[in-house]
Amino acid sequence: MSGIDRRTVLKGSLGVAAASALARPALAKGQTIKVWWNQGFYPAEDAAFRALVKDWEQASGNRVELTLLPGQALNEKIISALTSGDVPDVMYADNAPAQIVPQNAWKGRLVDVSDIVEKVKSSLSPTAIQSAQFYNAEEKKRGYYGVPFKGATLNIPVWKSLIEKAGYKMSDVPKTWDKFFAFFEPVQDKLRKKHMRHTYGLGYTLSTTGDDPNNTFNQLLVGYGGGGIVSPDGQLHTKDPKVRKAVIDTLNSMAVPFKKGYVPPSALNWGDPDNNNAFHAKEIVMTPNDTISISVAVMDNKKWYYDEIATLQLPLDNDGKQVPALLGVELAFIPKGAKNIEAGKDFISYLVQPKHLGSYLREAKGRWLPVMPEIVHNDPYWLDAKDPHRPPAVRQGVLGPTLTWFYVFNPAYAQVDAEHVFSVAAADIINGMSPDQAVDKAFSRMEAIFSQYQIPHQA
């Protein structure tokens, strides 16, 4: 100890502290980050994102090498990258939170982004915060593996003009669950009598591809009281009689109208855009759909947008209580092995500043909802009474009660959705299997999948 006294140690400690304090906030300029981003449904979405990228480039002095790809192609690229380890710095795909993030957070392949989320936590909705926390099986704990920035719930676009043609008024549409969906059956009957040979009342997607079948089934499940099928600690509750009954009710509510001819037969084979196309072709009077893409896609057709199409919120449950909407929260995430993690984080931090995020989502024509309620409160655009589509979506998905998707609680549910276990069960009922047998088969598959993703009860 002869050469080192207390003063020297203190001096040294202060020096190190000062150096690290100075080094941390400064992001080196002149870096290039690779960003893979989901292409928009229409050009305005891409233009809005490009504008945000340009703003960040100017503000940070860094550059973005941007790759925009449509959803399916991007998923393949992301999965390949995460498997091989040759990854970009920032990624976002529309259905990554449901199909990619849970499994890869589980495998420890994503960077923990708690530092970004913590900075904007006070602005985020509680569902958004919960939707970013996934279980890491390597570290045996949950962490933030994505930064929430936008979301969507299931809306119900309907053709007002077809309802009126059938001899009803919009005010005739019932407010409670079963009655609401049953209303569209006589609407179809009356339209058929008016020689609309190929118009169907209900546009349920019952296929085994894409997200729409899962979005519809799971939201209907919540409406029938089955929201506890997976608890936030990741446990599966197929033994719960309430859950079983809700699953049976949900499957029946989709399969029985199909068998009665109130759902287009081709709905068994629809891809994600097909219910949009069928709606625009007036083949269906209504269709449950995430985001307000169906309406926004025809925004330039003023007559359709303002007069003929309405966006309805979810009905009340059969007891007259409000049904929480499953909020699909979109996440930007960073893979482990990214070369510029700090610059990538800086880009995402810039994106989720309420001012930047509000402007970006608004410029993208508001198809997606902000996950920061203050954006909606501070900008009249989101609740503009003249717009017949965005305000109902905002009231339901931002201001109303929302639920976190089950795949956040356990990645096994992401696989259940990816395998379309419940679409297969609905098809089994359509093909003559009893609902009890179909549910037994589905639950057996679910239990097999969940056995591969075991999470301790307290996590």
Added chain:
Amino acid sequence: MDATVGTTTLGDAAAARGGIRRRLFGEGPHGSDLNWALAFLVPYVAVFLLFVLYPVGYALWLGHHPESYRELFNDPIYLKTIVNTLVYLALGVNLHLFGALMLSGFFTRTNWRVRSLFLVYILPWAVPAIPTFIAIHWMLNGEWGFLNNLLYAVFGIDGPSWLNYRWLALFSSVGAYIWKWMPFWTVIFLAGRMAIPQELYEAADMDGAVGIKRFVHVTFPLLANLYLVCTLLSTIWTLGDFNTIYFVTGGGPALSTHVLATLGFRDAFEVDNPQLGMAAVLSALPLLIPLVVILMRKLAKTEVQI
């Protein structure tokens, strides 16, 4: 002493190198010829290593976990997928090759009408596969598809929902596959028929072998080897065919029309389990490897066979 030993050793080493070279290159090129040979060879070897050996090796590595196969065999749709794959192979390969063999006889006629028809006939092969199969998917739509609208307009009947029933959907895909690929094999068999010496037919005519007899006793025996090679090749291609099922039925309804190629894709990129997807694809190897071995043996025959 040391110098002598050193010289001897160097001489032995040089002789050994020469031996290795002789073993590798025989009495082939030496000096600058050898350098040129290597210069031409290296790019091909590099491309082979990079784009053939590495991807195949990586795929085998991805699919090497026994756990993936356990998971695959426990998947309730795997068995159905195997059955579909075998049905798809049996029907797809045999129907379109037999049809091609028959039609190649028709297209040997030289009048201008047949030649014009031949041009139209090979169009499906010439157009890109993916938009074609998407168009077929739409044509088969039960409510507004071209086929059912045609049935309604002509006969006043509502056609079935072609893609809503497992076997109807699978046979629709087989139909689309045959439509797409039969022209290609027809061209191959047409070339085979044209290589048969005309004298053989003239001799057969003199012996009274005309019509079906001529086909059975002259044409088919001479084309048999070509037909077998085409069958093997077509089986290998059909086993790896992804586009037809993926774009015509999408594996539906209720995952009932998947074949191994589409199941592998689903497991890799929808279920986000590339190891499982690779296991699904590699599970076709017990069928694929014998086919490739037989094909290589047939192709290795030195004598010219039509």
